Amino acid sequence: xxxxxxxxxxxxxxxxxxxxxxxxxxxxxxxxxxxxxxxxxxxxxxxxxxxxxxxxxxxxxxxxxxxxxxxxxxxxxxxxxxxxxxxxxxxxxxxxxxxxxxxxxxxxxxxxxxxxxxxxxxxxxxxxxxxxxxxxxxxxxxxxxxxxxxxxxxxxxxxxxxxxxxxxxxxxxxxxxxxxxxxxxxxxxxxxxxxxxxxxxxxxxxxxxxxxxxxxxxxxxxxxxxxxxxxxxxxxxxxxxxxxxxxxxxxxxxxxxxxxxxxxxxxxxxxxxxxxxxxxxxxxxxxxxxxxxxxxxxxxxxxxxxxxxxxxxxxxxxxxxxxxx
Amino acid sequence: xxxxxxxxxxxxxxxxxxxxxxxxxxxxxxxxxxxxxxxxxxxxxxxxxxxxxxxxxxxxxxxxxxxxxxxxxxxxxxxxxxxxxxxxxxxxxxxxxxxxxxxxxxxxxxxxxxxxxxxxxxxxxxxxxxxxxxxxxxxxxxxxxxxxxxxxxxxxxxxxxxxxxxxxxxxxxxxxxxxxxxxxxxxxxxxxxxxxxxxxxxxxxxxxxxxxxxxxxxxxxxxxxxxxxxxxxxxxxxxxxxxxxxxxxxxxxxxxxxxxxxxxxxxxxxxxxxxxxxxxxxxxxxxxxxxxxxxxxxxxxxxxxxxxxxxxxxxxxxxxxxxxxxxxxxxxxxxxxxxxxxxxxxxxxxxxxxxxxx
Amino acid sequence: xxxxxxxxxxxxxxxxxxxxxxxxxxxxxxxxxxxxxxxxxxxxxxxxxxxxxxxxxxxxxxxxxxxxxxxxxxxxxxxxxxxxxxxxxxxxxxxxxxxxxxxxxxxxxxxxxxxxxxxxxxxxxxxxxxxxxxxxxxxxxxxxxxxxxxxxxxxxxxxxxxxxxxxxxxxxxxxxxxxxxxxxxxxxxxxxxxxxxxxxxxxxxxxxxxxxxxxxxxxxxxxxxxxxxxxxxxxxxxxxxxxxxxxxxxxxxxxxxxxxxxxxxxxxxxxxx
Numbered sequence: 001x002x003x004x005x006x007x008x009x010x011x012x013x014x015x016x017x018x019x020x021x022x023x024x025x026x027x028x029x030x031x032x033x034x035x036x037x038x039x040x041x042x043x044x045x046x047x048x049x050x051x052x053x054x055x056x057x058x059x060x061x062x063x064x065x066x067x068x069x070x071x072x073x074x075x076x077x078x079x080x081x082x083x084x085x086x087x088x089x090x091x092x093x094x095x096x097x098x099x100x101x102x103x104x105x106x107x108x109x110x111x112x113x114x115x116x117x118x119x120x121x122x123x124x125x126x127x128x129x130x131x132x133x134x135x136x137x138x139x140x141x142x143x144x145x146x147x148x149x150x151x152x153x154x155x156x157x158x159x160x161x162x163x164x165x166x167x168x169x170x171x172x173x174x175x176x177x178x179x180x181x182x183x184x185x186x187x188x189x190x191x192x193x194x195x196x197x198x199x200x201x202x203x204x205x206x207x208x209x210x211x212x213x214x215x216x217x218x219x220x221x222x223x224x225x226x227x228x229x230x231x232x233x234x235x236x237x238x239x240x241x242x243x244x245x246x247x248x249x250x251x252x253x254x255x256x257x258x259x260x261x262x263x264x265x266x267x268x269x270x271x272x273x274x275x276x277x278x279x280x281x282x283x284x285x286x287x288x289x290x291x292x293x294x295x296x297x298x299x300x301x302x303x304x305x306x307x308x309x310x311x312x313x314x315x316x317x318x319x320x321x322x323x324x325x
Numbered sequence: 326x327x328x329x330x331x332x333x334x335x336x337x338x339x340x341x342x343x344x345x346x347x348x349x350x351x352x353x354x355x356x357x358x359x360x361x362x363x364x365x366x367x368x369x370x371x372x373x374x375x376x377x378x379x380x381x382x383x384x385x386x387x388x389x390x391x392x393x394x395x396x397x398x399x400x401x402x403x404x405x406x407x408x409x410x411x412x413x414x415x416x417x418x419x420x421x422x423x424x425x426x427x428x429x430x431x432x433x434x435x436x437x438x439x440x441x442x443x444x445x446x447x448x449x450x451x452x453x454x455x456x457x458x459x460x461x462x463x464x465x466x467x468x469x470x471x472x473x474x475x476x477x478x479x480x481x482x483x484x485x486x487x488x489x490x491x492x493x494x495x496x497x498x499x500x501x502x503x504x505x506x507x508x509x510x511x512x513x514x515x516x517x518x519x520x521x522x523x524x525x526x527x528x529x530x531x532x533x534x535x536x537x538x539x540x541x542x543x544x545x546x547x548x549x550x551x552x553x554x555x556x557x558x559x560x561x562x563x564x565x566x567x568x569x570x571x572x573x574x575x576x577x578x579x580x581x582x583x584x585x586x587x588x589x590x591x592x593x594x595x596x597x598x599x600x601x602x603x604x605x606x607x608x609x610x611x612x613x614x615x616x617x618x619x620x621x622x623x624x625x626x627x628x629x630x631x632x633x634x635x636x637x638x639x640x641x642x643x644x645x646x647x648x649x650x651x652x653x654x655x656x657x658x659x660x661x662x663x664x665x666x667x668x669x670x671x672x673x674x675x676x677x678x679x680x681x682x683x
Numbered sequence: 684x685x686x687x688x689x690x691x692x693x694x695x696x697x698x699x700x701x702x703x704x705x706x707x708x709x710x711x712x713x714x715x716x717x718x719x720x721x722x723x724x725x726x727x728x729x730x731x732x733x734x735x736x737x738x739x740x741x742x743x744x745x746x747x748x749x750x751x752x753x754x755x756x757x758x759x760x761x762x763x764x765x766x767x768x769x770x771x772x773x774x775x776x777x778x779x780x781x782x783x784x785x786x787x788x789x790x791x792x793x794x795x796x797x798x799x800x801x802x803x804x805x806x807x808x809x810x811x812x813x814x815x816x817x818x819x820x821x822x823x824x825x826x827x828x829x830x831x832x833x834x835x836x837x838x839x840x841x842x843x844x845x846x847x848x849x850x851x852x853x854x855x856x857x858x859x860x861x862x863x864x865x866x867x868x869x870x871x872x873x874x875x876x877x878x879x880x881x882x883x884x885x886x887x888x889x890x891x892x893x894x895x896x897x898x899x900x901x902x903x904x905x906x907x908x909x910x911x912x913x914x915x916x917x918x919x920x921x922x923x924x925x926x927x928x929x930x931x932x933x934x935x936x937x938x939x940x941x942x943x944x945x946x947x948x949x950x951x952x953x954x955x956x
Contacts, residue, residue: 055456117659124401127456128603129658131596136651142644253592256460293475302464306449309461313453338830531822532798532805539788539799546786549748550869551774551803608790 013287026167027286028279033172035278036179037241040234041251042258042270043182044227050190050265051199051223052115054126058134060252062103062228065137067235067244068145070099071152079144092154096232103228104221111220119216134252147246152239175237179271182233186226186267199223257305263318272316277301344526361515366508374507375580376625381618382511382518383576388601388613389525390568395599396607397529398561399541404446404462406594407469408566410586411439412573414479417488420578421481428493428500432517432574439570440563442469447562452555458562466592474587487585490578501578510579517575521568526610528564537561538608600650604657606666615665623649698726701905702747702873707756709742709929716742717753718929724873729899729906731920731937733913735950738926740909741783744875747907748780749773760873775803779871781862783878783909789851793861796850797836800868801829836864840894856887863894874898876908880915888912892919913951917941925950 017024041060048056056062072079073095076088090098114129160169190196202209202219210216238248258277262269284300308315345351369378387409394400415435419426443465450461473479480488492502499505500513528534536557539547544554577584584590597620605616624646631642661667702724709717717739724730732740745751747758749768758765760776779800787796805825837843840860845853850861859879866874879895880888896919898904910916916923916937923940925933927949933940940946 114655114659121658121662122399124399125658125662127401127459128599129655131599132603132651132654132658134651135596135647136655139644139647139649139651143641143648147640147644253463256456256463260457260460295471295475298471299464299467302460302467306446306461306464309453309457310449313457338827338834527822531826532802535791535795535799536802538790538795542788542790543786545750546782546788547799549750549770549774549780549786550800550865551771552799553771 008291009288013291016287022164027282029168029172031279031282032275033169033175033278034282035275036172036176037234037238037274038251038254038258038278039271039274040179040182040230040237042255042262042274043179043186043267044230044234045255045259046262046265046267046270047186047227047230048223049259051202052220053123054115054130055123055264056133056227057127057130057252058137059227059231059255060248060250061134061137061141062106062231063235063238063251064244064246064248065106065141065235066099066103066228066232067152067239067248068141068150069102070095070154070232070236071150071239071244072145073098074152074154075150077145096154096236099232100229103232104225107221107224107228110224111217115220116217138246142246149243149245150239152236152244154236154240156240171241175241178233178237182230183267183271186230189226190267195219195222254301257301259315260305260313261308261315263315266315266317269315269317277304280304344530358519362512366512369511371507374511377621379507379511379514379580380576381614381621382514383572383580384598384601384621385614385617386518386521386575387569387572387598388605388617389522389610390565390572391598392602392605392607392609392613393525393529393537393568394561394565396602396609396612397534397541398537398558400451400558400561401456401459402462402562402565403459403592403595403599404465404469405569405598406590406592407462407466408439408443408569409573409576409594410469410473410590411442412436412570413488413577413584413586413590414473415439415570416574416578417490418479418481420491420493424491428495428578429517432571435574436567436571439573440567443562443566444559447559447566451558451562462595463592466595470587470591480586485585486587487583488577489583493578501582503582505579514575514579517571521571522610522614525568529610533560600654602664603654604664606664607662609663609666611669612664612666615669619665620650698728698905700724701726701761702907703759704743704747705757705759707743707746707753707758709739709746709751709753715929717746717926719756720926720929720931721756722924722931722934724905724907725922726905727899727903728921729895729908729919731916731923732907732909732926733911733916733923733940733950734926734932737928739929740926741877743926744780744877744907744909747773747873747875748778774869777870777872778875779866779869779873780875781859781866781877781879783881785855785858785862787850787858787862787865790849792847792849793842793853793864794830794833794837794846796861797833797864797868798829800865801833803869804832805829833864833868836867839867839897840864841890856883859883860891860894863891867898870902871904874904874906876906876910878909878911880910880912888915895919 041063044059044062045056048054048059071077073090074092076085076090077083078085078088110133114133115126118126118129156174157170159171160167162168190200198209198214198219199222201212201214202216209219234251235244235248238244238251254277258270258273260273261276262271262273281297281300285294285297289296345354365378366374387405391402391405394402412435415438416431419431419434420428423431446461446465447458450457474486477483480486490501492499492504494500495513498509498513500509529537536547536552537560539550539552540554540557540561547557548554573590576589581589601616601620602613603616604619605614606612624643627642627646627649628639631637631645632639657664700723704723705721707717707720708715720739720743732743734740742751746753749765749770749772758768760778788799791799837846840863842857842860842864845857845861850858853861859881863876863879866876876895880891883891892915895906895908899906908920920937922935923933923937924931925940925943925946927945932945932949933943935943941951
């Protein structure tokens, strides 16, 4: 009986992978691309966590909100009344710039009304506040722009090409490329610039940062704005792929396992973690899914994170925290 | 001037540590209990009982469970829905497998099963601090939801995936099943919930509760005094899961009667119960009740005023509900993290001074 | 300080060695907190640990507590060599402490905070989960017994008025006193005090000194204390250890240490009487 189980559960799927290598690679590529999407969202989390120690549960909803705003602007929709006005429709690049402005405005509001009043509280309180923020923002987005699924097209080329018998989507290449550029820019930002250094100081110790004259409020607005822009990129990518809809906000939940794997404070960790989760999920679903009637994707990421917790709780790239009494 | 302690001297430590040390409080609570037990069943209509009172009680039990873990012990769980589902499934399997077993015993066993399942997910993550339990409970939420959906054994191979509670009696009165009256179900839920609430209150005001709060407030110092963080957190998680499991069983068998677990106990329920304890008051048994009532009532009120009154679309009312809840969470966390329970306490303190302003 | 001057007549405690710190070295990554430190503490005495900031004094207490594990060296407590001890084991062996930054449980009242100190003294069986759920009977009588003991500590420390106040609302000086109460509640044999008088005014310091001396006199508790106020150190301690940059630079009676060349250079500055 054990041998049968072993055969079905382990040998079977592995034989399938080896037997059809082109398909296997396609699944892996698909997983990598999904992983890139997760990484984009996780990136926003890491930014905010690195710079303010806050785990921003609302990151996924911010991506949704950004995408909704973008679509709204591009289709000339009047917020709240939701009627579309042809001549108000804006070309993609103007709409993107305006959306960035909106996200900066949002960052300012969040800092003023959520972060500042809670500045000395327990991290668990801040986390719960971001849960509240996520709900409020989602509701607001739906009220302003409507909750039906919307297509999004900012001009990213579609189509595919073949190489060595494996199918590659052009869109996915663009997504990967964008993510790479974003990560590089952020890495340079954090390491080289004055503001980047200030952000790292703030993440370490709020009080100390204040005492050397770093303006906490400004820093937080900057961080949340950058996270908002990252959220916009993520929202554009996801939205272009599968339409702008509510499920985008559920990505926030998936980001938690990504961060467990990669480490809460690591930018490369967010990428690697996202890729591992993306590939792992796809492989699990395609090769093991049929054995158990499907939908492994629902929980695979979380259980993987749980297993990871047992062996390396700080993630692949995270920092071990030394407690001082 | 009515709510004064003057003249009430406690002559023993026991009297000082009673649940309601002030005489007027005892009168008030007695009145509430009298109303709940003797007046409401005769006065309230079916709608009030079925749509408001019974779910409030059932969810208050879940809220007490989550409060024990998060409010008293400071560990965040996002898996309440999945554990309620576990309690419901356990209850269903026991009810169908042992038709003669007393319903209360079944509830207790369902709670124990849920505590066991909780331990599976809790043990790896309680050793570490921070958000990790949140991730583990998320894993539990999604995995358990999927499990009860995919593995037909849990629903006794019902093709629709729905579990239905067979009729059962307590003291000769039907309390589950389609023929059970709303009043009977209300009374049964009331008794079960008050009993468990009393036990919870006893736990939190004694040495067990102090250990939980010590770990919550400063676990390093607690360890140096001699508390064991891992065991304490584990105990909190087990008791919490037990309560949530019983709440799930009650929700299934007594309130809804028939349930599709993936739908009825999804991730939104986890958030709902979390909102209940934040708004009601973290670390307060009373707050669990207040929060449950608030979260259950608000959508009903919103629907009545906005949809029926102002003619808005139902879906818009739902979005407004999101904004209202999200906003309230933030407001409560900023202004009164101890929630409605604390507001209640402040109200009592003002009453003590009345008619003087301070 | 005049109020405690009368204490000077006490002879140095001649009890046996309670705690022996042998060649302890401790580092955090590249930072060396303690380098080959050795000293002993005798039963019934008041031992002061002094030195400039960053000398490693708190780290030393943390090692005694079992919170940090030294890279080299060992601790011998009550004649037995301790290996990797966890903090709650140290507590079970009769070691209690207070903290530099007042580690009280802010969500609880004074009474409850001190009651937590009784944790290890409570009868495990009578206060466990099941009896506690019912509260009447065993748990209740156990609670009452502990409450009676805690009330004696409250009387001793003169904090009756604030017993039901949540400690987060108390002024700093009172918080420190409550923390002392919590440490005393465990009936420790060795009491570690980390700057118990930091941030207090003269009156509060006098009270605190009085409490410390009373604890030592009445219950015979051995006390190790980190303190910066030299007047206090000279007046109430029997022997003094001086640390600087993780190294022990002096060890002896207050008078000996006061006139030690190295100590004056590193810490005391020009001695003035």
